[in-house]
Amino acid sequence: MSLNAYDGILLSSFGGPEGQEDVIPFLKNVTRGTGVPEERLEEVAHHYRAHNGVSPLNEQNRQLRAALEAELAARGIDLPVYWANRNWSPYFAEAVTEAHAHGHRRLLALVTSAYTSYSGVDQYREDFVRCLDETGLSDEVSIDRIREYFDHPGFVTPFVEGIRDAVALLTDEGAASRIHVLFSTHSIPDSAALASGPEFGPGGAYVAQHRAVAGYLSEEAAPGIPWSLVYQSRSGPPSQPWLEPDINEAIAELAEMEYTAVIIVPLGFVSDHMEVIWDLDTEAMATAREHGLAAVRVPTPGTHPAFVSGLVDLVIERATEAAWADRAAVSALGAWPDHDRVGARTIQPQTA
Ligand SMILES: CC1=C(CCC(=O)O)c2cc3nc(cc4[nH]c(cc5[nH]c(cc1n2)c(C)c5CCC(=O)O)c(CCC(=O)O)c4C)C(CCC(=O)O)=C3C
Numbered sequence: 001m002s003l004n005a006y007d008g009i010l011l012s013s014f015g016g017p018e019g020q021e022d023v024i025p026f027l028k029n030v031t032r033g034t035g036v037p038e039e040r041l042e043e044v045a046h047h048y049r050a051h052n053g054v055s056p057l058n059e060q061n062r063q064l065r066a067a068l069e070a071e072l073a074a075r076g077i078d079l080p081v082y083w084a085n086r087n088w089s090p091y092f093a094e095a096v097t098e099a100h101a102h103g104h105r106r107l108l109a110l111v112t113s114a115y116t117s118y119s120g121v122d123q124y125r126e127d128f129v130r131c132l133d134e135t136g137l138s139d140e141v142s143i144d145r146i147r148e149y150f151d152h153p154g155f156v157t158p159f160v161e162g163i164r165d166a167v168a169l170l171t172d173e174g175a176a177s178r179i180h181v182l183f184s185t186h187s188i189p190d191s192a193a194l195a196s197g198p199e200f201g202p203g204g205a206y207v208a209q210h211r212a213v214a215g216y217l218s219e220e221a222a223p224g225i226p227w228s229l230v231y232q233s234r235s236g237p238p239s240q241p242w243l244e245p246d247i248n249e250a251i252a253e254l255a256e257m258e259y260t261a262v263i264i265v266p267l268g269f270v271s272d273h274m275e276v277i278w279d280l281d282t283e284a285m286a287t288a289r290e291h292g293l294a295a296v297r298v299p300t301p302g303t304h305p306a307f308v309s310g311l312v313d314l315v316i317e318r319a320t321e322a323a324w325a326d327r328a329a330v331s332a333l334g335a336w337p338d339h340d341r342v343g344a345r346t347i348q349p350q351t352a
């Protein structure tokens with residue numbers, strides 16, 4: 001298949017440290033210009049230190065790139081996949097310079113972030129603009145960015161399977177009578193949530209998207225089991241309001257309400273990176289144990305075949321400018337709109 005609209009894919013991610021000596025420089029990159037307090041940085045440094053200073057994220061992205069290459073090849077689509085990050089090497093400027101040197105000019109960015117937020121959308125746009133400026137390639141290279149895929153079948157299918165497995169496991173263990181599903185995502189400041197799409201009310205598009213997918217997953221994979229949307233990985237100064245409740249507080253409250261088991265769904269995350277293996281597998285699991293609750297953490301999409309193939313479907317959808325009605329989406333919000341192009345002389349608006 002020839003997809004003339006693009007000649008390369010830019011797998012775009014957050015980046016993470018690859019050894020103890022990277023931890024502090026990485027955290028400085030992440031928090032530059034933000035009001036994250038010193039105590040919080042030390043706390044988070046400790047999470048990385050406990051894993052030899054290595055974030056699992058980079059290896060997960062290398063595996064995702066390999067899986068995408070295999071899926072593209074299997075479908076006869078000739079597009080190279082470049083991988084680059086916001087906060088750690090390989091940085092966007094390196095990958096875009098390399099892509100340009102190989103003769104590629106029209107890149108499509110697949111971002112490892114499924115929802116609308118500053119971190120997941122606008123900040124990537126700023127990264128792309130800056131990297132084209134820095135490399136002097138703004139006139140030659142363009143970068144389009146795939147739409148938010150929070151309700152694409154490729155992203156939700158791994159969660160459907162994981163939740164069904166967790167229900168079955170807890171039912172076998174006899175804890176079924178009082179299960180609660182906790183859909184967990186990254187807390188962000190209330191003001192940032194609102195700014196993600198004020199037309200959706202106080203939590204903005206960010207909260208509306210999570211609620212929509214959680215509702216779908218509940219019906220599809222855990223019908224009749226109560227659920228709630230909870231938040232994790234709060235940062236920033238204590239004086240600033242962030243989305244609540246925190247997952248650990250929610251677990252304590254469920255124990256008081258005589259629930260006996262929780263299913264923890266890492267709904268906001270694409271792979272098992274540090275926020276998942278520390279804040280959920282280490283902290284939230286310990287909280288559940290303290291309160292005598294059985295707990296199962298569902299896998300993230302990672303390199304699940306449905307996710308990988310869904311990402312390739314999204315590439316095809318964008319490259320062929322698929323009709324709106326043909327764009328896959330499982331939630332009531334429908335397929336999220338495309339974003340405008342960055343670079344290549346003009347910023348061309350994409351029409352829906
Ligand atoms: C919405 C969101 C996502 C999901 C969407 C997306 O993927 O973008 C996300 C992902 C991630 N966040 C990550 C790591 C960190 N995030 C931090 C800080 C912050 N995150 C925020 C939000 C988000 N973060 C915010 C509002 C801050 C406060 C500072 C600021 O206003 O920017 C800090 C600094 C320390 C701290 O404050 O916790 C670290 C180290 C990693 C890598 C994990 C690994 O290494 O395996 C990943 C995938």
Ligand SMILES: [Fe+2]
Nearest residue numbers: 119186233275
């Ligand atoms: Fe973060």
